[in-house]
Amino acid sequence: MMGVKEVKLGVAGFGHETISFWPGLTDIKAFERRAKHGGEVIEKNRGTNTSIGGFIDICEAEGVELFSVCDARGGATAIVADRVYDFYVGEMKREFKRVADELDGILLALHGAMATQSRQDPETDVVREIRQVVGYEMPIMVTFDLHANKDLAILKEASAIFGYQSSPHIDAGETGRRAARAMLATLRGEIKPTMAMARPGIAGATVFSATTIAPMKDIIARLHEWEERPKVVDVSIFFGFPWSDVHQVGMSMVAVTDNNLELAQEVVDDLARLAWDKRKALTGRDKAVLYSVKDGVALAIKKAECASKPIVILDFADRTGDTTWVLQELLAQGAKNTALPCFYSPEAARDCYEIGVGSTVELKVGGSTGWLDGGPVKVEGKVLWAGEGKYIGTGPMSKNREIDLGITAIVDVDGIWLQLITHKAQLIDEDPIIQFGYKTSDFDVIVSKSKTHFREVYEKVGEEIIIVEAPGQGTADLSIFEYKNVLPGVYNITNK
Numbered sequence: 001m002m003g004v005k006e007v008k009l010g011v012a013g014f015g016h017e018t019i020s021f022w023p024g025l026t027d028i029k030a031f032e033r034r035a036k037h038g039g040e041v042i043e044k045n046r047g048t049n050t051s052i053g054g055f056i057d058i059c060e061a062e063g064v065e066l067f068s069v070c071d072a073r074g075g076a077t078a079i080v081a082d083r084v085y086d087f088y089v090g091e092m093k094r095e096f097k098r099v100a101d102e103l104d105g106i107l108l109a110l111h112g113a114m115a116t117q118s119r120q121d122p123e124t125d126v127v128r129e130i131r132q133v134v135g136y137e138m139p140i141m142v143t144f145d146l147h148a149n150k151d152l153a154i155l156k157e158a159s160a161i162f163g164y165q166s167s168p169h170i171d172a173g174e175t176g177r178r179a180a181r182a183m184l185a186t187l188r189g190e191i192k193p194t195m196a197m198a199r200p201g202i203a204g205a206t207v208f209s210a211t212t213i214a215p216m217k218d219i220i221a222r223l224h225e226w227e228e229r230p231k232v233v234d235v236s237i238f239f240g241f242p243w244s245d246v247h248q249v250g251m252s253m254v255a256v257t258d259n260n261l262e263l264a265q266e267v268v269d270d271l272a273r274l275a276w277d278k279r280k281a282l283t284g285r286d287k288a289v290l291y292s293v294k295d296g297v298a299l300a301i302k303k304a305e306c307a308s309k310p311i312v313i314l315d316f317a318d319r320t321g322d323t324t325w326v327l328q329e330l331l332a333q334g335a336k337n338t339a340l341p342c343f344y345s346p347e348a349a350r351d352c353y354e355i356g357v358g359s360t361v362e363l364k365v366g367g368s369t370g371w372l373d374g375g376p377v378k379v380e381g382k383v384l385w386a387g388e389g390k391y392i393g394t395g396p397m398s399k400n401r402e403i404d405l406g407i408t409a410i411v412d413v414d415g416i417w418l419q420l421i422t423h424k425a426q427l428i429d430e431d432p433i434i435q436f437g438y439k440t441s442d443f444d445v446i447v448s449k450s451k452t453h454f455r456e457v458y459e460k461v462g463e464e465i466i467i468v469e470a471p472g473q474g475t476a477d478l479s480i481f482e483y484k485n486v487l488p489g490v491y492n493i494t495n496k
């Protein structure tokens with residue numbers, strides 16, 4: 001099919017979303033628990049809605065041989081230890097060097113919002129270090145999350161970059177397919193990828209990055225208009241991740257054209273202008289949509305009385321998965337028939353597991369970090385379920401993936417269905433409820449600590465979404481954080 005010799009591509013993945021203000025470090029254990037190495041990268045990602053799953057779709061259909069090194073992802077937590085970077089990037093360099101003569105190109109699935117102890121833009125460094133062993137002739141194409149913080153440095157290292165165009169990230173697989181198609185078109189000599197980037201200088205909380213609603217919905221619509229233009233190969237808008245204290249924090253837009261730098265610049269300048277016009281809505285400076293925890297919980301309980309579907313409370317500011325602000329308010333207001341799934345509380349989950357289903361337990365749940373988390377809460381309840389929380393995902397983002405919540409327990413705390421988990425996860429689909437024998441429609445109120453991913457499922461499952469802003473951690477009000485590395489002129493951080 002290629003009209004050239006058989007094609008062989010290198011594949012690797014590495015990602016983390018770093019919250020610089022989270023105390024402590026994210027170490028290798030957080031990555032290795034789910035990391036894949038060697039051929040496993042292909043076996044475990046095939047058929048999944050991930051970027052690597054997308055690479056595999058296209059490459060296997062086109063008879064391309066894949067050489068995979070590793071795929072390591074550490075979630076969204078504290079600053080990454082330098083040794084994590086050294087470990088995985090060392091592995092990539094060693095393996096790609098070994099087969100450099102055989103490779104025609106490399107496809108990387110990175111995240112783009114990682115920060116390590118000594119690196120503010122480690123994922124650009126990944127590409128730069130791989131270049132040291134394969135040179136600058138070989139095409140390297142990279143997928144990034146929509147929440148990547150990127151600046152011009154990446155344009156020097158990558159041949160082309162591709163970002164998710166949806167938040168919820170239901171298009172991670174398609175993003176991988178976009179990159180793989182562009183790689184093959186490049187190798188066939190059909191296109192010469194040429195990139196431009198614009199950075200409007202905007203950083204806002206990720207709750208405002210939802211592409212199912214304005215303002216991002218409108219900006220993405222404009223992106224798709226540009227993609228229709230001849231010679232435009234691909235367009236990405238990176239919303240950015242504002243809790244990484246890095247020099248390149250914030251929004252960027254990237255266009256890939258076929259050998260037309262002027263057109264690429266025109267596309268990104270237009271998108272940057274549009275974003276700048278909408279900067280207030282992109283950063284929540286028009287705060288009308290956010291409720292206090294107290295008001296939001298009261299409203300949810302009231303609305304649930306005459307709703308035909310569950311009312312969804314979105315507690316977006318929880319970064320650790322175990323803040324107790326909403327739980328405390330649910331208890332104080334006597335909420336009934338309310339689900340609080342995916343609540344990180346390993347010790348309490350184990351206690352329930354040991355005491356057994358049907359028993360009454362006294363537990364201390366949540367607030368494990370002591371970082372703006374509301375503190376642990378004492379509860380008493382009946383254990384409804386306890387065991388290993390392992391299943392194969394069925395949701396739009398998790399399909400065919402092995403999901404492991406670790407030891408999991410469900411406790412009825414005076415009408416609150418509290419699900420305690422050992423490995424951090426967010427409620428983004430129905431699985432954490434239905435895989436345990438319950439239905440989402442069983443509940444009057446459901447609490448999610450997602451940001452935007454839950455929307456793909458819960459805009460349909462829920463009657464209404466009530467967004468509450470809890471104190472601390474990941475609030476929309478970025479003025480509470482002490483940034484050290486952000487450059488002047490970033491709207492909502494250094495330009496207020």
Ligand SMILES: [Zn+2]
Pocket residue numbers: 145146147169
């Ligand atoms: Zn993201």
